[in-house]
Amino acid sequence: MSILLWGLIRDQPMSAVLTHLRRLDAPVHFLDQRQVLETTVEVDGGRTSRTVVTVAGETFDLGRVHAAYLRPHDSTQLPGLRARAHSSPEWRHAAEVDQVLNAWSDRTAAYVLNRPEAAAGNASKPFQLRAIAGAGFFVPPTLVTNDPDQVAEFIRMHGDVIVKSVSGVRSRVRRVRSTDKLADVAACPTQFQRRVPGTDVRVHVVGVEVFAAEVDSDADDYRYARALGHRDPVLTAIDLPPEVSVRCLDLARRLGLPVAGIDLRRTPDGEWYCFEVNPSPGFTYYESKTGQPIAAAVGGRGGESGPPPPGSPAHRMEAGF
Structure with a gap:
């Protein structure tokens, strides 16, 4: 049995975990996304489903994995691939490798940190806020809208307001300024919250x-x-x-x-x-x-x-x- 790591070696958390495991001489297999074009994934959907990964001629049976740490990036956006047309064989190959490995990550019996289906909740901050409140934490008054009038009313009500992305896309949290053009929210739903001091x-x-x-x-x-x-x-x-x-x-x-x-x-x-x-x-x-x-x-x-x-x-x- 072994531990699977999937991601990029230049990614600092991935590198730190890999270094820790190698220092302990743990049975770890690192699946490097930089080699995605040299990677194939074969799924045997017979009586006993089996997924085998081959990288540069070396084969690895994912059935041997008992634990996995995942920090994959979008392989189609790696250098040498992001500029290619979506119809190119290389782009399609990278996308298919990601798709099959993500599907395996969601269904495997191995202990996975973290499963893609669980991480998908990060794409909606309002969804997260429900879980946050359910766990007993305070949640600031929040508005998600693309209506400038609603934003103006929210600011009148709460005064000190911050703005951030409503999705999982990284954004810079900042206070709403008097010079901000509130009409711009009409182009994209945006999240506003009362600023909490502390x-x-x-x-x-x-x-x-x-x-x-x-x-x-x-x-x-x-x-x-x-x-x-x-x-x-x-x-x-x-x-x-x-x-x-x-x-x-x-x-x-x-x-x-x-x-x-x-x-x-x-x-x-x-x-x-x-x-x-x-x-x-x-x-x-x-x-x-x-x-x-x-x-x-x-x-x-x-x-x-x-x-x-x-x-x-x-x-x-x-x-x-």
Whole structure:
């Protein structure tokens, strides 16, 4: 049995987990997307379904996989492919490899971090907000619309308002300014929220482990602090109140995400708001600032990645109990 990693070696979280597993001499097989044009995937749909991957002449049976960590990019957008016509054999081949591997990832009995069907919920922030509220977190008043009049009324009602993407596409969170052209929202549904004052806390859930980092920054979006002319954020590892840790674990379970990056904010009154959940978090930034062993948790302590033992808390989480 082995551990499958699928993605790009230059992707820092993928590289960190692969390095951890190799250091432990774990049975890991890295499926490098850079070799997508040298990759074929054959599915035997007989009595016992079998999926075999061949890369540059080397064959690997996915039936041997007992655990998988996935951070695939769109192979058709890799250098040398994104400029090709969609009708080209190379473009179609890359798209088909992605499609078959994603389908395998959703149906395999292996322990997958994370399944594509679970990660798909990130495409709708309103869908996520329902799960967030269900887990017991506060959610700021939110408006998703392409009606400029509704936006103007929302701003009159709440005053200090931020704007962000409504989808899973990365966007820069910022406050609505008086110079903004509200009519522009007619071209695309956009998400607006009342701004919540407080301190950002990024939480990474890995199975039943919780890693929290407090972020000291005066920027509206600390990810872009330097680009916006603010000082660099200062990150500190913290212990969450037990009830907040439980909510984070419950939220990840509700969304079917063994690995999740959860964005929280603690208000001056001690209330905990949650804004969104990243199903494929770039945890290495936080790990490098806090020293938290997130890659080791994803890779498995001692290289023992895979389904938790039956009856354990982690098993109950994976099973959705």
